[in-house]
Structures are given as structure tokens and as C-alpha cells.
Amino acid sequence: MSTPKIPLPFSGNPAGLSEQTLNIHHDKLYYGYVDKKDEIQEKLNGLSRGGDVASANQTYSELRALKDGETFAVNGVYLHEWYFENMGGDGQMQGPLAQALTQEYGSLENFISYFSACGLAARGWTVLAWDTHDQALRVYTGDAHNQGGVWGAIPLLVMDVYEHAYFMDFGSDRKTYIKNFMTNINWSKVEDRYSKIQNMSSVN
The missing domain is CATH 1.10.287.990 (Fe,Mn superoxide dismutase (SOD) domain)
Known part of the structure; x- marks a missing residue:
């Protein structure tokens, strides 16, 4: 198949x-x-x-x-x-996920700053995930597709920081790529992923 x-x-x-x-x-x-x-x-x-x-x-x-x-x-x-x-949006965040991120990180600005910094620290991927083990939002990074992921953590927001994702347009300026990415997130899609996970959690 x-x-x-x-x-x-x-x-x-x-x-x-x-x-x-x-x-x-x-x-x-x-x-x-x-x-x-x-x-x-x-x-x-x-x-x-x-x-x-x-x-x-x-x-x-x-x-x-x-x-x-x-x-x-x-x-x-x-x-x-x-x-x-999760690309192609206006970067505007609202709803239950925005509230949860504010609670977890103190403010949305803190989350954006931390997620962006993780993007600079990672070699492949930066992922906001819902960790089903501790029932919390976590940002995980990976240096390869099969390295750095956490079993039981469900991705909500995924950012590719491999050089192939931006190098032709930004050269080595990953920081600007990340800044642009953060302002073009389709948060309604991310919110939908979060809502589905919360519904699953309430059933269990």
C-alpha cells in the first residue's frame, strides 16, 4: 500500500x-x-x-x-x-492553547522566545508537543528525524531548522528564518491538534 x-x-x-x-x-x-x-x-x-x-x-x-x-x-x-x-497563517494565537502556553511559560512572549531559541539550538527539528506522561506542554528538539523525539509526546507545532528549509533564501541567517516562521504559523491548525488531544484526555 x-x-x-x-x-x-x-x-x-x-x-x-x-x-x-x-x-x-x-x-x-x-x-x-x-x-x-x-x-x-x-x-x-x-x-x-x-x-x-x-x-x-x-x-x-x-x-x-x-x-x-x-x-x-x-x-x-x-x-x-x-x-x-502548520504554516501559512497570520501568526495570531488565541484560544485554549494560548491560555495553556501562558500558564506553562508565564506569557506568550516567553514561549515564542524559548521556542525560537530551541530552534537555534537544534540541528533538525523543534517541536512543541503534548507530553502524555506528565500531561504538560513541552518543547523538544531533534538533530535528525529519528533522534531527539520522545515517545508519548504528541507534536502540536513543528518547525524544520535543517538548512535545506531556509538556506537558499536566508543563507546562514537562521534567526531571521525562525522569526519569519513564527509570524506565519497557522495557529488554528495547531489549536485543532491541541483540542483533539484534550478531548482524548478527557475520554480517558
Whole structure:
């Protein structure tokens, strides 16, 4: 079964990103992760349905290489989809999530400052997430698609800080890219993600 590829959910050039950057990021990189996800999982399906797994080994084996590649490709798909989906807004934050962020960080300005600083500290991703273990909002960072994530933490706001996300338009000026990103967040999408999680929590 092939994984559906989402189109860019916005028009124009949010965060000051050029059409060339967006096309390469979406049509080349993101689509590439989708294709590799399908390729890897097809091979794993063969192994899981009676294939030869006798050589499985923690140092090196086909199964280990495929499983490692699977987490990289799958997270590459999901993180990029969340990233594109929470772009293209006016950066205006309101509603229950804004209240929760104010309670957690003291003010929305504090959150924006802290999230932006985490974006400068990370090498790949910065993610505002709802941690289901301690029932709290947390900002986590990752240096790779499959490094730095926390199991049980559900992403709400995702920012790509790999150089491919901004370098053609901003050069090494990641700080300006992050500032522009923060003013072009689609907070209604982020709020919707938060609302769904809160509804799940109330049921449980």
C-alpha cells in the first residue's frame, strides 16, 4: 500500500520562503521520504511474513538496517507533513492553547522566545508537543528525524531548522528564518491538534 502524498496546504510564500525552496523541500525531499517509507516497509512486510530473519543482529543485519531506515523515513514523512500543515497563517494565537502556553511559560512572549531559541539550538527539528506522561506542554528538539523525539509526546507545532528549509533564501541567517516562521504559523491548525488531544484526555 502506497502512502498518500499531501499537497502544500497553503498558497503564496509564507515565512519569506521562495517558491523554489518550497518546491524542492516539498516535491523533492518530502516526496522522497514518502517513497523510501513505502520501499522500506514493503521489504519489512516480506520479512515479517515468513522471510529470513535468522541473521538478525544488533551490530549489523538486513533487518537492523531496514528498521533504522524505517524510523528515519517514517518520521521524515510525518514531521514534514506537520511542518507544512502548520504554516501559512497570520501568526495570531488565541484560544485554549494560548491560555495553556501562558500558564506553562508565564506569557506568550516567553514561549515564542524559548521556542525560537530551541530552534537555534537544534540541528533538525523543534517541536512543541503534548507530553502524555506528565500531561504538560513541552518543547523538544531533534538533530535528525529519528533522534531527539520522545515517545508519548504528541507534536502540536513543528518547525524544520535543517538548512535545506531556509538556506537558499536566508543563507546562514537562521534567526531571521525562525522569526519569519513564527509570524506565519497557522495557529488554528495547531489549536485543532491541541483540542483533539484534550478531548482524548478527557475520554480517558
